[in-house]
Amino acid sequence: MSIISIILVIVVAFFAGMEGILDQFEIHQPLVACTLIGLVTGHLIPCVILGGTLQMMALGWANIGAAVAPDVALASVASAIILVQSGHFDSAHITIAYGAAIPLSIAGLFLTMIVRTISVGMVHGADAAAKRGDYKAMERIHVTTLMFQGLRIAIPAGLLLAIPTDTVQAWLNSVPAWLTDGMAIGGGMVVAVGYAMVINMMATREVWPFFALGFALAAVTDLTLIAFGIIGVAIALIYINLSKMGGNGGGGSNGGSGDPVGDILNEY
Amino acid sequence: MTAERITLTKKDRFSVALRSTILQGSWNYERMQNLGFAYSLMPAIKKLYTNKEDRTAALVRHMEFFNTHPYLASPVLGVTLALEEDRANGAEIDDAAIAGVKVGMMGPLAGVGDPVFWFTVRPILGALGASLAMAGNIMGPILFFVAWNIIRWAFMWYTQEFGYHAGNEITKDLSGGLLKDITKGASILGMFILAVLVERWVNIKFVLQLPAKKLADGAYIDFPKGNVTGSQLQEILQKQADGVSLVQNVPNTLQENLDLLIPGLMGLLLTFACMWLLKKKVSPIILIIALFIIGVVLHVLHIL
Numbered sequence: 001m002s003i004i005s006i007i008l009v010i011v012v013a014f015f016a017g018m019e020g021i022l023d024q025f026e027i028h029q030p031l032v033a034c035t036l037i038g039l040v041t042g043h044l045i046p047c048v049i050l051g052g053t054l055q056m057m058a059l060g061w062a063n064i065g066a067a068v069a070p071d072v073a074l075a076s077v078a079s080a081i082i083l084v085q086s087g088h089f090d091s092a093h094i095t096i097a098y099g100a101a102i103p104l105s106i107a108g109l110f111l112t113m114i115v116r117t118i119s120v121g122m123v124h125g126a127d128a129a130a131k132r133g134d135y136k137a138m139e140r141i142h143v144t145t146l147m148f149q150g151l152r153i154a155i156p157a158g159l160l161l162a163i164p165t166d167t168v169q170a171w172l173n174s175v176p177a178w179l180t181d182g183m184a185i186g187g188g189m190v191v192a193v194g195y196a197m198v199i200n201m202m203a204t205r206e207v208w209p210f211f212a213l214g215f216a217l218a219a220v221t222d223l224t225l226i227a228f229g230i231i232g233v234a235i236a237l238i239y240i241n242l243s244k245m246g247g248n249g250g251g252g253s254n255g256g257s258g259d260p261v262g263d264i265l266n267e268y
Numbered sequence: 269m270t271a272e273r274i275t276l277t278k279k280d281r282f283s284v285a286l287r288s289t290i291l292q293g294s295w296n297y298e299r300m301q302n303l304g305f306a307y308s309l310m311p312a313i314k315k316l317y318t319n320k321e322d323r324t325a326a327l328v329r330h331m332e333f334f335n336t337h338p339y340l341a342s343p344v345l346g347v348t349l350a351l352e353e354d355r356a357n358g359a360e361i362d363d364a365a366i367a368g369v370k371v372g373m374m375g376p377l378a379g380v381g382d383p384v385f386w387f388t389v390r391p392i393l394g395a396l397g398a399s400l401a402m403a404g405n406i407m408g409p410i411l412f413f414v415a416w417n418i419i420r421w422a423f424m425w426y427t428q429e430f431g432y433h434a435g436n437e438i439t440k441d442l443s444g445g446l447l448k449d450i451t452k453g454a455s456i457l458g459m460f461i462l463a464v465l466v467e468r469w470v471n472i473k474f475v476l477q478l479p480a481k482k483l484a485d486g487a488y489i490d491f492p493k494g495n496v497t498g499s500q501l502q503e504i505l506q507k508q509a510d511g512v513s514l515v516q517n518v519p520n521t522l523q524e525n526l527d528l529l530i531p532g533l534m535g536l537l538l539t540f541a542c543m544w545l546l547k548k549k550v551s552p553i554i555l556i557i558a559l560f561i562i563g564v565v566l567h568v569l570h571i572l
Binding site: 018021022023024025026027029031032035044045048049051052053055056057058059060061062063070099102105106116117119120122123126127130131132133135138139141142143145146149178179181182183184185186187188189190191192193194195196197198199200201202203204206207208210211212213214215216217218219225226228229231232233235236237239240 | 289290291292293294295296297298299302303304306307310314320323324327328331338382383386387388390391392394395396397398399400401402403404405406408409412413416417420449452453454455456457458459460461462463464465466467468469470471472473530531532535536538539540542543546547552553555556557559560561562563564565566567568572
């Protein structure tokens with residue numbers, strides 16, 4: 001890897017680390033982080049495929065309140081580096097990189113917990129600055145703390161790049177086929193965990209019928225995800241409007257009262 | 269009030285919104301987003317309070333505990349801007365009132381932001397992008413990144429403006445209809461799409477062979493022994509074109525039988541099993557590792 005590529009990978013890692021805490025631009029999501037690493041190392045498409053595969057697994061991972069989810073930033077950056085270092089871009093190597101993402105996401109989780117604890121001390125420094133009315137110092141502390149989050153990913157990425165490519169290749173080539181094939185099969189099932197997490201958060205008696213609708217439609221039609229998105233938005237709008245009409249004691253303008261789900265099915 | 273009123277211009281408010289992009293930069297286990305909140309407000313505090321004592325008091329005031337969904341902090345910032353502006357112009361708003369509004373808003377708002385952004389918009393856009401990306405299409409990540417950031421920025425800016433213009437009134441709106449509708453609509457859309465994702469992307473394919481099916485006479489092509497006449501050949505070709513089986517014992521996989529019920533059934537059952545285990549407080553990481561191990565073991569045993 002050229003020196004420019006190495007620097008750019010570390011820059012991407014730094015931004016992914018900052019995004020891991022900010023959760024704004026979503027650069028740390030595998031879809032974006034892996035793509036960027038592919039872009040700066042010249043192996044765009046395999047990294048895009050890896051990013052898509054990891055994204056499917058990580059769909060339900062979210063930081064809720066103070067609870068921290070497995071860290072996608074380190075998982076996506078490090079597994080993309082492993083893939084690039086391996087020098088092989090077939091599906092078997094993508095699967096190995098994908099498998100490596102799991103322990104990495106746990107390692108990243110511990111790293112962010114450490115930085116979030118260090119931040120406590122940093123913010124006490126900001127308290128003192130606030131009492132002096134010192135804006136500049138407060139801004140400096142805020143941005144420095146953010147930088148620590150960036151370094152949390154940039155440093156492991158740098159260390160990983162320092163391992164000679166031959167070593168990574170030798171290690172990856174020693175993985176037998178039954179293991180990679182089995183992991184690929186496991187990977188097909190692992191996405192269920194992410195979906196299960198999301199469903200557990202959202203499911204209520206009221207919205208389960210929509211799950212049933214979606215499942216049956218997906219099983220028997222070849223509609224694309226965009227088409228499903230349009231249908232889903234339409235159903236949600238119809239349902240909310242109809243349930244309001246029902247709540248008004250029945251305007252009688254249409255069959256909106258009583259059984260909104262049935263009405264939607266008829267509309268459909 | 270006789271003195272000229274100090275107001276925050278659109279430019280000031282925009283600069284607050286820009287700063288709130290790094291709201292969580294100093295997220296910490298003690299007071300979470302407190303410094304980020306103070307950091308975001310700085311341009312407004314500088315403008316509103318000209319003497320050092322008031323400024324310092326304002327900075328200290330906003331170093332209190334604060335935590336909500338990072339995008340739903342925008343309406344809180346908007347309301348806080350309105351309150352601070354009134355206060356700077358002499359209105360009787362004490363520290364407790366400002367703190368009360370912040371605390372009162374952050375809880376319910378986080379309850380809206382998590383299901384809408386983390387559990388509906390991101391999974392849907394992520395799955396859309398990922399399904400393109402897995403086929404090697406660069407449009408996948410681009411679509412995800414662009415769409416997400418347009419939605420995010422539009423949401424942050426308009427809700428901050430809404431908060432600023434509505435001021436205190438917003439707390440009444442919050443319990444009312446609009447936010448409830450958004451949350452409910454998001455869960456409906458989310459559940460609908462999740463079902464599609466479960467059906468399409470949870471892959472379990474059994475390769476296990478069941479005992480071969482023995483077809484009844486007439487359900488397969490009975491090849492005559494010895495030479496075949498022209499008319500027999502015609503008959504055979506006709507049957508084959510009609511899709512009649514060539515052999516009596518057809519291979520019979522478990523997967524084909526399951527697909528006859530409804531494709532994706534095993535994926536659905538696996539998802540339900542995961543939901544149940546997660547509710548039993550099994551860690552998601554344990555589940556993920558276990559599924560990888562199960563995949564390898566069942567593959568070695570030639571079941572999957």
